[in-house]
Amino acid sequence: MNPPTVVYISECFVKPQSTLEEAKQPVYLAPWDLAMLSVHYIQKGLLFHKPPSSDNQENPVEALLEKLKDSLSLTLDHFYPLAGRLVTQKQEEPPSYTVVINCNTSPGARFIHATLHSTISDILSPTYVPLVVQSFFDHDRAINHDGHTMSLLTIQVTELIDGIFIGCSINHAVADGSSFWHFFNAWSEIYKAKGDGSLSISRPPIHKPWFPDGYGPIINLPFTHHDQFISRHEAPPLRERIFHISSDSLAKLKAKANAECSTNKISSLQALSALIWRCVTRLRRFQLDQKTSCRLAINNRSRLDPPLSNDYFGNSIQTVRGIATAGELRDHGLGWAAWLLHQAVVNQTDKTVREWLKTWLETPLIYQLGQFFDPCSIMMGSSPRFDMYGNEFGLGKAVAIRSGYANKFDGKVTLYPGLEGGNSMDLEVCLPPNLMSAIESDEEFTEFVSLSSPMH
Template sequence: MNPSIVQQISECFVKPQLTTEESKQPCYLTPWDLAMLAVQYIQKGLLFKKPPATHSQQDFINTLLDKLKQSLSLTLVHFYPLAGRLATVKNENPPAYSVFVDCNNSPGAKFIHAVLDMTISDILSPTYVPLVVQSLFDHDRALNIDGHTRPLLSIQVTELVDGVFIGCSMNHSLGDGTSYWNFLNAWSEIFQAQEKGTLSISYPPIIQRWFLDGHGPMINLPLKHQEEFMNRYEAPPLKERVFHFSLESIAKVKVKANAEVNTSEISSFQSLSALVWRSITRARHLPHDQVTSCRLAINNRSRLAPPLPENYFGNCVQTVRGVTTVGQLLEHSLGWAAWKLHEAVVGHTDKEVRGFVEAWLQSPSLYQLHQFFDPQSVMMGSSPRFNMYGNEFGLGKAIALRSGYAHKFDGKVSSYPGHEGGGSIDLEVCLSPDNMTALESDVEFMNAVSSS
């Protein structure tokens, strides 16, 4: 047995503990949901230390697995679409497909127990995230459209020598990062309270989807063949590294950015994103007339009028971007680049959000990962605002967060809260080996990086 290979011990399926009348109905997908069909599952996971040995390790893991499955079953009562499968209705004239979630015709969410003969140090000590981390998740390379035959939610609990990794793969057509972490937060909350047998959670999800007036709930995709969904993406060779930024370091970057353009309106995250954009662009040694952009994932819930609540379960996310040439980006200041990103964010209003949906309905299209793989640009995903380290599962606070294979390309940067909290941020940066080496030699960038 190769000690660096994850060995699957068992798998089963978990259904909601109760079947509600609401869960017997189809869950229809919005334009934001449908646009995700050709991209990959969300894959994020938390690494925990094993507790001090007070009894046999086998008893510990068996008890943990039983509690995780029981609490997952309770959580799925609230998040019942995650226990379903995708279903498609084909229309012959004109040719079109309508995709929705069938919450009844499914064995449930998948639950895997696996082992890996490695330590926490083996995972966290290397400078670059080891490839074995990708094996800590199910649904490797799966597209969301595969949810017709694969579970929409898969949990993989991998036992390490001295730790436990809980990796969650969720179909991105069902929800965005906000929805993903709301689910994890609810599962953790129910886990902590399950001895009381309670089903209540602090922020129950709102499953009913948001549609523009006069549209939905069933939306046709004008495709002649279902194969048009299936543009498989293979990531290029990448190095992946997590860079840590303390609150003090971020504050300095923010003060510098605002001072350079005589304002106080640029946020910490816009300032940090501008630093990353400029530093990665410098590392790439691109021609000065080359167009470059920095995309920011942006939550539409608060931008709609009236706004949607944060516990709206579904996709409600787009990207905004700052665009310029390499020469302009590098010749101007950090503040100049940060202001471009600030303008993109503040310009994303209710009118812009609704305009995007109206345009999509006139000409539906699916996001393709190869379109996001732009070797001249940077994509800032996820968010340090998500409550990632509040998920404990009886194991105390996680010591690290890692992601799977999904959505990785040269210039993809995912932002997470730092482990110590308090406004610190971890950036998971994916770059080609040469570009990563150049970034690590970038003085402005590395001066802002803090020791973990």
């Protein structure tokens, strides 16, 4: 018997409610944005209980869909670049190649209604995240450059037997994780204003792209055709599992790492990343002289001097990493590995960020997904600090967070806040089947990390 599949019911495009003067001009992309042109969209979404039917409302889902569209239109007044499309502007003399966002001729953001004959339990109960979850998102396997012809934002509402999944797919050349959840939070805020037409939100986004002094807003890329910087990477067969670490376990892990280094400077995230790095490296059974790394996605907004606002909309991220051989990770403790990661974070200063930007502007580099797939490393992405469970659309609190196919590879770990709050976290771990089986029975890993999330 074939497993249930997602069926599309309808789709439309949603435009900003107002025609803004600033949306008539090209939206320029900063270096951090342009570097993302060859990686996947961001795909994250929330699973809710389905609204109950009532006597005076035959189909509550239809009412929900209309309210979601109306509030999305209002939200796009603030986040108007998400309603646009990418455009490449070429010129032969003098030669130039520039990618910008054009909001004038775009049909808007895409909105999809789909159904799946499955329950919430069918999604959350299996040990490994079911593959059908990837179908809860638009732009499957699309890269950001595809935003020339595809929507920069798609909302897909998938109706389950007893649940609603709201999946959001945003072009990663337009927004990073901070901006993704900034948009999502604002959409929820406007929805909860009960459609009173209010355009005010608590955190208006800042759309002016940031460049070092003397650069921008136009960046001439050293290409004549997108084939020169675009590649498509297919992940190897992976298992994806959600692990959980409670506030208490995280506190113990942090205390252990700090005690081993006679310090109090190692953060919870650095200690957790070091634990996963050590465990995965050991289970991969490398030669002791094999160089390995743990990469952390890092937000540059607060590291610039003066700092960028947290409301800066776009990309302001890079990766930093700790590097060690498999033998060094084996012979040293958790604290030693965590301290390497702490130093990598501390060293990401205003000077470091500006030096990277200067080098990039002299020789622009477009990230390739294949570069991130390093079988000797792990990569920690997203952040448990993002407000994910605060998003409500008249459906109460979400029961789970899930993501799509995008940007996954052997050793990718995505961090979410735990459902119960506090400092708890959920870890979305992607590993090959044999390695996943090994980590599930690894004593060091399971001492701190639970094999199951709290009951939803």
